[in-house]
Amino acid sequence: MGPEFFAHQASIVLGSQDIHGCADVMFNFHMDTVGPFFPVRNLRGGIHGRGAADNKGPGVAILEGIERWAANHPPEKRRPRLLIQCVAGEEGGAMGVYGTKQLMELGYHGSLNIFAIPSGGAYFDSSTCSMTLELFVDGKGATDDAPHRGDNASLILSYLCAELARQMGPICSRTDVRMTLAGVATGDMHNRVYGTGRAQFNFSYRTTRSGELVKSAVTSAIETAGFRFVDIFGGIDVFTRTAMRLDQILTVRWLKSGLPVLTNRNADWERKLADAGIKRHADDAETFTCDAMWGQGRGYSIMWGPGSLSTNGAHTSSEHIDFADLDQFADQVAALLFIASYEVTGAAACQT
Known part of the structure; x- marks a missing residue:
């Protein structure tokens, strides 16, 4: 895999300001899914379909959360710099090698890197x-x-x-x-x-x-x-x-073989996450493999999202997500950004 291969991969990077340099908060979600495809159908209070929980549903909820924050952001307050990565190449054992890894190496990361993934509502800051x-x-x-x-x-x-x-x-x-x-x-x-x-x-x-x-x-x-x-x-x-x-x-x-694992802590961001009502998994026994591993050493990286891989049937024919879970996730994203607006982090905070 060389430059020509990477240049044709379907990754998108959006920024609230200049996308180059360290942002305050980076959101990452992958749009590729496992197979096989099966038709999407509405459930009472939710949706059933491939990618509903892993990871299109959480990705849409992130965008909704950013929109809620932007619509109610006090004009006198500083707007944190945001990055949004929409990547391919996470599923099927790809491990983010031709998606997230490339973007992180190009400098598209933040002081806080949020990798959306069904994590039971609380976040992990370690991976396998x-x-x-x-x-x-x-x-x-x-x-x-x-x-x-x-x-x-x-x-x-x-x-x-x-x-x-x-x-x-x-x-x-x-x-x-x-x-x-x-x-x-x-x-x-x-x-x-x-x-x-x-x-x-x-x-x-x-x-x-x-x-x-x-x-x-x-x-x-x-x-x-x-x-x-x-x-x-x-x-x-x-x-x-x-x-x-x-x-x-x-x-x-x-x-x-020889790929890295994610293992990091950051007291400042952990406090801000807690203030936004976002809990940290105290026990990492249930953590799992995720392309967040490429965030190691590039700010504080966490794996966080609504639902769970098992309960919501990720990678199975019963994959689904409840709208209430997506709505709560969007509210928490907005709450975190409000807190980031009140506390200047700056590019220097991109180093853990």
């Missing part, structure tokens, strides 16, 4: 991050007439996945890392040996150190599992070829 491992087998298939002549990707992947789950489970528990064994794919016919296939693991970590420890442990676990695979299946006629060719046909790679 994730890394994704792929096991890919590229061998030669066969039929059930001569299964011994094929490289059995199904056997390789199922064994390695089971071994990785067994070995990494306790390690992930000790390091507070969430492990997800995702899709395992080879084929769906009963009379074939599939020579190609892939499997993926996702590891969600709270600290860079724990991510590094797990990544190193995965490398060791795969090596151990490979030795055991050859030892177990090398002497079984129908699988001898597969075992002997394991090193030639198996590729292990990290689709993403």
Whole structure:
């Protein structure tokens, strides 16, 4: 991904004044959604549809909150500088790499960076991050007439996945890392040996150190599992070829790793948020992965929004949001901006 790729990404930056330089408050919301699409329909007191909670509904509520503040702003009071980022590239494992990351690196951030996300109404000032491992087998298939002549990707992947789950489970528990064994794919016919296939693991970590420890442990676990695979299946006629060719046909790679996590505090902004009736999650155990991680070290960055990922069915066919939650969120946005209007923050506050 180079300059030409980034130049064609669908991110929008709006500013109440000059968009260059540090703003007082920056709002960020993503317009991309997970699939599949399903029709929008009105509910009694709310709306049901893809992106209703994550993240189009909160994005619209931010704009409404800014409008409420602007319509009632005392003319004699200072207007805080605002930035609004509307980005793509947050969902589907993109992690904001070609949306938020680019904008933050270009200097589009504030003293307070608000990343809209369903967070139960209170805000998080820490996030997790994730890394994704792929096991890919590229061998030669066969039929059930001569299964011994094929490289059995199904056997390789199922064994390695089971071994990785067994070995990494306790390690992930000790390091507070969430492990997800995702899709395992080879084929769906009963009379074939599939020579190609892939499997993926996702590891969600709270600290860079724990991510590094797990990544190193995965490398060791795969090596151990490979030795055991050859030892177990090398002497079984129908699988001898597969075992002997394991090193030639198996590729292990990290689709993403080494990405940062968000972890920051700011007493001044925490007080202002509290004055606006916006609570901080005292326990970050329920925090999650968000492109807010790119706000680390660029002002005080928080993840905040109406509804919750689970209760409001984000990423599911039951995704919905209540109008009352959006309305309350808009009121809180306006209240925060009124407080920011009464207290000069200035560009110097962009450093935490």
